Amino acid sequence: MDRQAVNHESLLDRLRPHVPWGLTTPREERGRSIIFVTVGALLDVLGAARDRLGLDMLVDLTAWDRIPASPRFEVVYLLGRAGSADRLTVKVQADGDPPRLPTATGLYRAAAFAEREVYDMFGVVFDGHPDLRRILMPDDWEGHPLRRDYSLSEEPVEFHGHTPKVPSAIIPYFPPGSGSGSGGTTPPGGPQP
């Protein structure tokens, strides 16, 4: 089943000579080749991947909030090659208020919508993006919803004389490493509404 592991070695070996100093050792994890880069080296690595390795497709661009870890945001680029199984995952971690990254739209036109979505949902600003504005939320929305400290904003059902719990408070949350019974009903992330 793990045919996805076939091309790792050659891919990473081919990338190694072109990789600038701001890069950590590439590795293979769960069927994917992954490299971590610094913000400054990001465009160089993406350019090398596109021009030297032939990874001409930006398959996916997304981010996640690692709070309370620092740096807070990890932006993940999944590069691929049309008609081939070659894939490379590039991860970059960013911090700041707002966190800033260079835009990949110069290299991959597919990044246009995806970077707008990361900006809308996380507040990561992509310098040089031709049209960086909100894409999923209304234009005048405040806040970046997918950040972990942004409340899910659940509305309790209206009852007469009683306010029931919202669903997240009822669904049990068991933190990592919990045994039976040590979990409670506190949702992770931020403050309750």
Added chain:
Amino acid sequence: MIQSERDVERNVLTTTVDRVLNWARAGSVWPVQFGLACCAIEMIASAASRFDIARYGSELFRASPRQADLMIVAGRVSQKMAPVLRHIYDQMLEPKWVIAMGDCASTGGLYNNYAVVQGVDKVVPVDVYIAGCPPRPEALLHGLGLLQNLIARGATARQLR
């Protein structure tokens, strides 16, 4: 030749103008195309030949709200869509009715979060709610039948308030 009052009762149908109008309105309720999400697929299925909403009078789903009298809100209403929904509702001419099809339109459904309006009745007055996720086409037809009974009786959500 009319001999007596009994003959009149047997041969002449009397009613009020309102009842005739309501009977006509109930018999040909034309919805505006307002399919938003998954419920829209079941609404399209109800318009197709197996369930055939046309035999209930909803022959055509009009694209323009000015030519429709029913808005079937089929799907989840997001924050960005709510003003648009109100705008389309305002463009419909009286008399008009609203069916909230599915759980998301009725109450926000599965999604109790920042992005979904918890029930389209926060935006427009609703006459009939249909539960289901998505409701089967038969459920939509049942809801349409309920609405037709309401229309024929002359009662709507706004009048009941």
Added chain:
Amino acid sequence: MKSTAAGTGTNHAEGEVLTLNVGPQHPGTHGVLRVVVELDGEIIRRATPEIGYLHTGIEKQMEARTYLQNVTLVDRIEYLASYNEEMAFYQAVERLLGVEPPPRARAIRILMCELNRIGSHLMFLAAGTLDVNVTSVFMYAMTDREKYLDLSEMLSGQRMMPGYFRPGGVAQDLPDGFVAAARTFLDGLPGRLDEYERLLSDNLIWRERLEGVAPLAREDAIALGATGPVLRGSGIAHDCRKLLPYGGYDEYDFDVPVRAEGDAYARYLVRMEEMRQSRRIALQVLDRLPDGPIIVDDRKIALPPRAELARSMEAVIHQFKLVSEGIHPPAGDSYVATESPRGEKGYFVVSDGSNRPVRAHVRAPSFYNLQTLPAMIEGHPLSDLVVAIASMDIVLGDIDR
């Protein structure tokens, strides 16, 4: 934010450019999509899709639910291809867990994914032909889709949104009569597809409206991140079932249709052939359907069989923990590329070892396919806009999530 009906004229040096707003409520946009077009006469000079009218906050809500509860949310993202969606999600979760479903479960999953592909492409036929006003094919395709929906209902109880897959397998075994009903559907399919081809491929109006319309060049398709029939209609043989096989797809023989023309007609032909290939895979699955368990045997992932609960205290404890807590995938992240009817779908799932995902991101094929709209439509008449959107076969739930 209000949608305006008619346009506002702007005087440009070369002529008058009319800015017209199409949608979000529009019969031809396949959902709540808004396209702002700048017209020079009938020719579109610029088209800008605006999305977000169906944004549901699913990705955030998935962070507040357990992995089992998320199957209901996942169903409703690409609502025409729910089985494929569940497959994509649980492939990523099972990659984190490090388990593989048993052979019978893999076979059932592939069977339902391929039947769903057929159902989804029938919906493409129905909605696409309705846009071009070939209403009879709309009726016929919806009737055939009803047969697929009957199969789905027989299996999972629901026409759409089945909620049938589980981590490590599927929820229930195939009911009696399902295999026979599936064979009946699949045996009747080639005749129906031939009928559609007779009605459409030889139809002058259909060909005039689709041939040469909404062309997408090879380089644009790759650069803009298109996948699925949009990419295969522009000449690139890219199918995740073949290149990056998952879930047991490498055990079955099938071809991947590719056409080089890049227009709407090519995409239509690709989808018609894909339905035949899906039928081929489904028949192979039915012929070889292995016996055995339908979910993995790990008590930390799958519920113990009912009979065991009466005998074993361990089983009761596992049942209790699984129902109250759910599964705890090890910390890390995973992504598995799967092929949905619209293109590459994958879930980027991040786990921290708790019973809820830290992040679940959907790589939505329609999100990237929609970016090809300006490339397809600029310089072409306005009437091609609806055909372009129909030929991309987008699902707004997938785009906006």
